Amino acid sequence: MSELRTITRAEVREHTNPMFVLRRELETRVDGLGLKDNVRDIEANGFTVVKDVATPEFTARLRETILRLKEDGDGPAWTGGAAGMLLDRDPIFVEVVTNPKLRALVEVMCGQGAILMQLLASVRPKGTPALPLHADQNWLPAPFPEHNQIFTMCWVMDPFTREGGATSIIPGSHRKRRHPTNAERDAMEGAVAIEADANSLACWDGSVWHGNYPRALEGERVVLHITFGRLALRPVENYDYLGEDWLADKPEALRIMLGREDFLGKSSDSGFNFALTPRTFDWAKN
Ligand SMILES: O=C(O)CCC(=O)C(=O)O
Numbered sequence: 001m002s003e004l005r006t007i008t009r010a011e012v013r014e015h016t017n018p019m020f021v022l023r024r025e026l027e028t029r030v031d032g033l034g035l036k037d038n039v040r041d042i043e044a045n046g047f048t049v050v051k052d053v054a055t056p057e058f059t060a061r062l063r064e065t066i067l068r069l070k071e072d073g074d075g076p077a078w079t080g081g082a083a084g085m086l087l088d089r090d091p092i093f094v095e096v097v098t099n100p101k102l103r104a105l106v107e108v109m110c111g112q113g114a115i116l117m118q119l120l121a122s123v124r125p126k127g128t129p130a131l132p133l134h135a136d137q138n139w140l141p142a143p144f145p146e147h148n149q150i151f152t153m154c155w156v157m158d159p160f161t162r163e164g165g166a167t168s169i170i171p172g173s174h175r176k177r178r179h180p181t182n183a184e185r186d187a188m189e190g191a192v193a194i195e196a197d198a199n200s201l202a203c204w205d206g207s208v209w210h211g212n213y214p215r216a217l218e219g220e221r222v223v224l225h226i227t228f229g230r231l232a233l234r235p236v237e238n239y240d241y242l243g244e245d246w247l248a249d250k251p252e253a254l255r256i257m258l259g260r261e262d263f264l265g266k267s268s269d270s271g272f273n274f275a276l277t278p279r280t281f282d283w284a285k286n
Pocket residue numbers: 122131136152154165166167168210211212223225
């Protein structure tokens with residue numbers, strides 16, 4: 001397979017960085033983390049599975065935390081319960097969103113300055129029905145832009161198999177760059193299960209058509225759905241209440257993914273926030 005293409009910083013300033021053309025620094029990071037094949041998978045098929053995203057102990061602790069925080073679900077896809085607005089509900093979630101593999105993929109898929117859109121856990125016991133096919137860029141009209149807008153990662157804590165109620169996906173459907181029609185949604189032609197071990201990250205772009213299979217096994221499938229978007233998009237979960245006191249001992253990455261370091265929403269009586277403007281324009285094109 002060919003090497004990933006790269007681009008220099010000077011080139012980026014003049015031209016938007018094309019999708020899947022990585023800045024040299026990012027390319028080095030992706031390579032160092034062993035994620036090159038994952039990036040190629042996403043480009044080719046719309047999805048990938050990152051194995052060994054953390055330690056098995058970390059994933060076990062994450063599962064316990066979610067089961068402690070979950071509340072009864074209010075829809076058929078969430079019969080076992082759900083938990084949202086998780087970022088500050090346990091310190092483990094900051095570790096999740098600052099995981100180096102996760103962050104590198106987010107940057108490839110949603111650019112620098114990508115925003116945390118949602119941290120939502122789902123618990124699906126035996127008998128939970130299927131989630132219908134959809135593209136996650138559901139708050140964008142088709143045709144979808146060439147640049148991916150939304151990126152979803154599912155932290156797998158129980159093995160993904162078809163019987164276990166894994167994510168269903170139509171490989172390559174991201175190339176249609178539109179939502180499925182109702183008929184296509186129901187037909188699920190070409191759909192396969194994403195097979196993955198616990199402690200992996202099943203990831204897909206915002207365009208690929210996916211849902212999930214009903215769970216036919218005993219026990220619960222616990223998943224953390226982590227969604228990022230490009231910096232120009234509004235997030236699903238609003239963490240504006242998290243103040244400087246909460247951010248004080250957190251990595252810089254948290255400030256960026258909460259939109260505290262870009263110029264959006266910071267205009268004042270004197271106009272633009274000029275200090276943050278150049279970097280925002282730069283991040284948006286990377
Ligand atoms: O629960 C799943 O397997 C997939 C759910 C889904 O559509 C998503 O997280 O975007």
